[in-house]
Amino acid sequence: MMKNVRLRLSLTVLVIGLAVWAFYPPSQKINLGLDLKGGVHLVLRVQTDDALRSETAITAERVRDTLTRNAVSFTKLDVTGPDEFRIEGVTDDAALRDATADAESTFNRDSRGGVHTFKIKPNIANQLRDEAVTQALQTIERRVNELGVAEPIVARYSGRDQILVQLPGVSDVQRAKQVIRATAQLQFRLVDNPTPFPTREEALRAFNNVLPTDVEILPGRLEGSGTAGTAGTVYYAVKKTSVVTGSELRSAQQGLDQFNRPAVMFTLKQDAAQRFGNFTQSNIGKPLGVILDNRVMSVATIQDRITDNGQINGISREEMQDLVITLKSGALPASLTYEEERTVGPSLGAESIRAGVIASLGGLAMVVLFMLVYYKLTGLNAVISIVVNLVILLGFMAYLGATMTLPGIAGFILTIGMGVDSNVLIFERIKEELRTAKGARAAVNAGFDRVWWTIVDTHVSSLIAAAFLFQFGTGPIRGFATTLTIGLISNVFTAVFVSRTVFELVLSRRRQLQTISI
Amino acid sequence: MKIFDNANYNFLKWRWYAIAASLVVILAGVGVLVTKGLPLGIDFSGGAAFIIQGAGEGDIRRALDAIPGDKVIQQYDDPSKGQILVRLPGAETGSTLETQAQAIEKALTAAGLKTTIINRELVSAVIGADLQKRGIYATLASILAITIYIAVRFRPSFAIGAIAATLHDVFVTLAFLMFFGYDLSLNVVAALLTITGYSVNDTIVIFDRVRENLRSMRRQPLEEVVNLSVNQTLSRTIITAGTTFLSVLSLYLFGGEALRGFAFTMLVGIVSGTYSTIFIASAIAIILSQGRRRSGAAVEPAPNAQDKGRKPRRAKAS
Numbered sequence: 006m007m008k009n010v011r012l013r014l015s016l017t018v019l020v021i022g023l024a025v026w027a028f029y030p031p032s033q034k035i036n037l038g039l040d041l042k043g044g045v046h047l048v049l050r051v052q053t054d055d056a057l058r059s060e061t062a063i064t065a066e067r068v069r070d071t072l073t074r075n076a077v078s079f080t081k082l083d084v085t086g087p088d089e090f091r092i093e094g095v096t097d098d099a100a101l102r103d104a105t106a107d108a109e110s111t112f113n114r115d116s117r118g119g120v121h122t123f124k125i126k127p128n129i130a131n132q133l134r135d136e137a138v139t140q141a142l143q144t145i146e147r148r149v150n151e152l153g154v155a156e157p158i159v160a161r162y163s164g165r166d167q168i169l170v171q172l173p174g175v176s177d178v179q180r181a182k183q184v185i186r187a188t189a190q191l192q193f194r195l196v197d198n199p200t201p202f203p204t205r206e207e208a209l210r211a212f213n214n215v216l217p218t219d220v221e222i223l224p225g226r227l228e229g230s231g232t233a234g235t236a237g238t239v240y241y242a243v244k245k246t247s248v249v250t251g252s253e254l255r256s257a258q259q260g261l262d263q264f265n266r267p268a269v270m271f272t273l274k275q276d277a278a279q280r281f282g283n284f285t286q287s288n289i290g291k292p293l294g295v296i297l298d299n300r301v302m303s304v305a306t307i308q309d310r311i312t313d314n315g316q317i318n319g320i321s322r323e324e325m326q327d328l329v330i331t332l333k334s335g336a337l338p339a340s341l342t343y344e345e346e347r348t349v350g351p352s353l354g355a356e357s358i359r360a361g362v363i364a365s366l367g368g369l370a371m372v373v374l375f376m377l378v379y380y381k382l383t384g385l386n387a388v389i390s391i392v393v394n395l396v397i398l399l400g401f402m403a404y405l406g407a408t409m410t411l412p413g414i415a416g417f418i419l420t421i422g423m424g425v426d427s428n429v430l431i432f433e434r435i436k437e438e439l440r441t442a443k444g445a446r447a448a449v450n451a452g453f454d455r456v457w458w459t460i461v462d463t464h465v466s467s468l469i470a471a472a473f474l475f476q477f478g479t480g481p482i483r484g485f486a487t488t489l490t491i492g493l494i495s496n497v498f499t500a501v502f503v504s505r506t507v508f509e510l511v512l513s514r515r516r517q518l519q520t521i522s523i
Numbered sequence: 524m525k526i527f528d529n530a531n532y533n534f535l536k537w538r539w540y541a542i543a544a545s546l547v548v549i550l551a552g553v554g555v556l557v558t559k560g561l562p563l564g565i566d567f568s569g570g571a572a573f574i575i576q577g578a579g580e581g582d583i584r585r586a587l588d589a590i591p592g593d594k595v596i597q598q599y600d601d602p603s604k605g606q607i608l609v610r611l612p613g614a615e616t617g618s619t620l621e622t623q624a625q626a627i628e629k630a631l632t633a634a635g636l637k638t639t640i641i642n643r644e645l646v647s648a649v650i651g652a653d654l655q656k657r658g659i660y661a662t663l664a665s666i667l668a669i670t671i672y673i674a675v676r677f678r679p680s681f682a683i684g685a686i687a688a689t690l691h692d693v694f695v696t697l698a699f700l701m702f703f704g705y706d707l708s709l710n711v712v713a714a715l716l717t718i719t720g721y722s723v724n725d726t727i728v729i730f731d732r733v734r735e736n737l738r739s740m741r742r743q744p745l746e747e748v749v750n751l752s753v754n755q756t757l758s759r760t761i762i763t764a765g766t767t768f769l770s771v772l773s774l775y776l777f778g779g780e781a782l783r784g785f786a787f788t789m790l791v792g793i794v795s796g797t798y799s800t801i802f803i804a805s806a807i808a809i810i811l812s813q814g815r816r817r818s819g820a821a822v823e824p825a826p827n828a829q830d831k832g833r834k835p836r837r838a839k840a841s
Binding site: 040048050163164178343344345346347348349350352353356357360361363364365367368369371372375376379411412414415418419421422423425426429430433437455458459462463465466467468469470471472473474476477478481482485486489 | 574620621639640641642643644645646647649650653657658660661662664665668669672673676709710712713716717719720721723724727728731732735755756758759762763765766767768769770771772773774776777778779781782785786789
């Protein structure tokens with residue numbers, strides 16, 4: 006008997022030792038959630054329509070080219086929706102079919118009444134949307150890493166087009182959000198008017214209010230003034246097509262222009278450089294605009310053939326840093342909107358931790374006091390079991406790398422209160438059994454044996470609730486579900502195994518004990 | 524020390540009153556629900572919430588006067604901390620929210636207030652609706668899974684009794700949340716889910732005892748066995764409720780504003796859970812079992828043939 010008790014005792018001590026080793030020192034070993042550490046939780050939605058829109062636009066332009074090249078006459082070719090374009094007034098149907106054969110691998114053609122409508126095939130649309138989300142995810146991941154955030158989370162979120170981003174310890178949330186969201190679509194286009202117009206209306210007037218189909222008006226900034234879109238905004242008429250795009254960049258880095266102002270230096274990939282060289286050579290003397298996310302960043306006259314080097318200037322130092330990050334990480338395939346943002350300042354997090362610790366200690370003190378008053382010496386047994394339970398809970402959390410959140414602290418406190426339940430069940434049963442005068446040992450044995458299945462049933466039902474809780478919630482709630490689950494499992498060990506060991510330790514010294522302090 | 528030494532109360536005698544009392548509370552809750560609507564927090568309705576430090580409530584109210592929408596501006600947490608909560612109603616899209624948030628920050632700076640925003644939450648209606656769906660799904664699925672577990676481990680009528688008690692607790696707790704003007708937030712729903720687990724826990728303890736007693740008390744009517752079991756486990760029910768209540772009370776008092784809704788929900792749920800365990804769960808299990816027992820249907824363990832002739836309905840328990 007004594008040997009058995011020793012074995013149980015050493016196992017208990019071993020488990021406690023392992024748990025303490027796992028979580029000590031807690032400030033390094035326990036992961037804190039955003040709500041305790043401070044930081045920002047973001048849910049972004051990828052506007053997957055954008056991906057369809059660009060596919061439609063590219064295909065429509067390609068069809069237009071082919072039609073013109075094959076000298077097929079048509080009156081109208083318009084993009085009529087994110088996933089659809091129309092061709093009207095074609096006289097030679099066979100020639101049209103020839104010209105659009107390529108496009109029909111991805112588009113469904115519907116011809117009626119002389120109007121040919123091309124709509125993206127549903128499976129292709131789904132694929133494009135999915136690719137856009139995956140690409141956005143990878144791009145955001147690269148950007149977040151470039152921002153230098155420790156332990157960020159970037160993951161797909163519920164819903165097909167949502168992305169979750171968690172940035173612990175980030176204080177400049179606005180900047181982080183801008184860097185993540187910048188689509189970073191870099192383009193180089195010819196500019197129609199080297200001197201900008203003060204307003205959009207005036208720009209339009211220069212074309213007698215009818216823009217050529219290949220020209221659009223974009224905002225830009227007056228040299229030496231603030232950000233585009235605010236005061237100092239001017240307007241340029243620019244060609245719609247870009248010679249090369251940001252995805253053809255080989256590298257981008259911080260630098261200075263000839264006036265010692267911050268600038269982003271970039272180099273192009275080989276075939277893009279080739280194209281850019283030819284283009285600049287045949288357009289010497291014309292103004293070329295560097296356009297980022299549909300804003301004209303700068304306009305310069307092409308002096309000579311430019312092959313693979315270029316720069317973007319007229320930006321602030323911080324803009325330069327962010328631009329390098331976004332250009333390096335590549336353009337986003339679609340724009341993003343923020344659907345959810347939760348920012349917790351570090352001071353509020355620290356305050357929550359303090360409040361949580363006080364509440365835990367308060368709860369522990371009240372429960373301990375109650376158990377000692379009500380169960381006297383046996384109450385001490387329950388107290389040991391609560392404390393061991395908390396130690397194991399902390400140890401497991403550290404070992405699993407689980408995250409402690411504010412609701413997780415609540416889970417801790419609940420573990421204190423609800424965890425005693427198993428002890429109470431057993432003690433009450435022992436009390437009942439003691440009345441039958443079979444002696445203390447028999448009563449203790451009966452108490453533990455009879456209650457075992459009750460404890461299993463109650464724990465299983467609680468675990469079921471905790472599992473759904475985990476599945477339902479995001480960060481903080483998951484932290485709660487995690488502490489609750491681990492607390493429940495380790496509770497079975499402490500309330501049954503550890504508590505029984507303590508009883509046996511006491512009983513093994515006095516074999517003929519008739520009653521115990523309970 | 525013993526609170527209920529040889530407890531012997533005829534709880535089942537009061538079952539109809541208990542059911543009536545619970546219905547009154549739940550109906551009152553439904554009444555508030557119909558007149559005021561479900562008080563959804565921004566987690567579910569969408570919207571923006573800011574906790575601002577560094578200026579008084581009046582100053583902030585004046586600064587934000589020009590911003591349209593049904594703003595809520597109030598003291599957050601303990602007044603000594605000087606934190607003000609500003610809430611704006613939901614917007615359909617994330618970008619509208621973003622604009623709203625920026626408008627608030629601009630207005631505060633324009634008014635010359637040196638404030639810091641220590642907490643900022645923006646939730647678009649899309650996310651809110653999604654969370655609503657998931658919250659309802661999780662609650663129902665969890666209740667269903669527990670029902671199946673009890674039906675397998677005990678018997679179907681017990682499962683229905685336990686689940687009636689659990690639903691009772693969810694509804695009573697919701698009613699109290701509405702009486703006291705708490706918003707439904709993620710944390711509150713987490714507390715509600717915890718309550719479902721806790722409430723079933725309590726019930727299982729009694730049912731386990733019923734199952735055990737049924738083995739040794741084959742001749743007694745079910746009603747008597749159940750009542751005895753409720754009495755035998757009464758100390759445990761009260762003590763566990765007591766310790767859990769004490770620890771959650773500590774959370775309510777010291778845990779800070781962020782967890783107050785959670786703690787309140789748990790407090791009400793614990794009281795309701797204990798009440799429903801004693802009065803509702805077993806009553807419903809018996810009401811549902813009675814027909815079967817009288818008709819002699821085989822229930823586990825099989826009733827004695829002599830039981831058939833007895834009138835179980837009015838059997839005296841004490």
